[in-house]
Amino acid sequence: MSSLFIDLQYFPSINWFKKSLKYEHVVFFxxxxxxxxxxxxxxxxxxxxxPLRLSIPLVDGRNEKQAYADVRIQPGYWQRDHxxxxxxxxxxxxxxxxxxxxxxxxxxxPEGFLFDFNLRCLVxxxxxxxxxxxxxxxxxxxxxxxxxDRTDDFRDYFRPANIADWAAGPDAxxxxxxxxxxxxxxxxxxxxxxxxxxxxxxAVDRLLPETTGL
Numbered sequence: 001m002s003s004l005f006i007d008l009q010y011f012p013s014i015n016w017f018k019k020s021l022k023y024e025h026v027v028f029f030x031x032x033x034x035x036x037x038x039x040x041x042x043x044x045x046x047x048x049x050x051p052l053r054l055s056i057p058l059v060d061g062r063n064e065k066q067a068y069a070d071v072r073i074q075p076g077y078w079q080r081d082h083x084x085x086x087x088x089x090x091x092x093x094x095x096x097x098x099x100x101x102x103x104x105x106x107x108x109x110p111e112g113f114l115f116d117f118n119l120r121c122l123v124x125x126x127x128x129x130x131x132x133x134x135x136x137x138x139x140x141x142x143x144x145x146x147x148x149d150r151t152d153d154f155r156d157y158f159r160p161a162n163i164a165d166w167a168a169g170p171d172a173x174x175x176x177x178x179x180x181x182x183x184x185x186x187x188x189x190x191x192x193x194x195x196x197x198x199x200x201x202x203a204v205d206r207l208l209p210e211t212t213g214l
Contacts, residue, residue: 003027003151007068008118009039009158010056011125011191015171016158017133018207026135027151030069030115035156036062040071041114042160043191045089046178051187052089053160054082058114071114083107086193093179095200099128128196129204163189173206 004023009016016039020026034040041056057074060066083104090096106124111117119137126132158166167189175186176199195203 005029005151005153005155006157007032007035007038007040007155008115008122009043010041010114010118011043011121011193012039013044013158013167013189014173014192014195014207015166015169015189017125017192018171018173019154019158020133020135021131021207022209023152024134026133027138028119028135029138029155031067031139032155034061034064034066034068034071035159036064037161038156038159040068040118043193044160044163044189045086046180046184046187046190046194047089048180048183050184051190052085054085056082056114056117069113069115072112073114073117075110079107079110090179090193090197093197096197098200099196102128125192125196129207130201131204131207176206 002023003025004020005027006016006020008028041058041061043054045052045054057076057078059072059074061071061074086103087096087100102124106120109120111120122133122135172188173195176195178184178186178190178194178198181187192203195206199206
């Protein structure tokens with residue numbers, strides 16, 4: 001059975017999803033060490049003036065000694081601001097109105113912990129894509145070490161700092177029409193939200209392995 005060990009991210013990149021859908025089993029370790037400057041609390045969108053980076057504010061976000069499960073989200077208006085930014089980027093995309101109301105509900109419910117919020121975002125994406133990622137959440141460190149021994153480990157592979165390495169790598173998605181492509185050309189490495197709002201139900205076809213004939 002092929003398994004993938006990867007970090008749960010905030011509306012991960014298209015590449016992250018394409019990688020995850022290649023495996024029969026995906027493992028998230030809830031008590032992995034926190035990583036600052038990662039996509040665990042950041043996402044990348046296509047903005048009118050170029051790529052737009054959004055970041056969830058964290059309590060003690062620079063402390064990498066804390067476990068991912070213990071990372072708290074800073075209270076404030078970030079959910080409102082992030083949703084408004086998403087609307088600004090994608091209100092002219094072909095499929096945004098179809099998903100807008102459900103997405104608004106996701107951003108209206110407050111969440112105290114980063115891991116829990118990211119998990120809700122992933123479940124929302126599964127529903128929207130109509131495609132399940134066969135994941136499990138591992139809590140025990142010893143069990144997780146056993147899993148790593150027999151699993152492809154891609155934790156912290158998809159990071160903002162090395163986007164040039166993976167955005168056009170083996171998990172790159174076939175180009176599609178982006179909202180501001182006429183101004184900027186095709187921008188790789190964006191959040192899965194970009195693909196969803198531009199392609200709608202057809203988005204999942206671009207995430208599946210080429211061997212399926214799609």
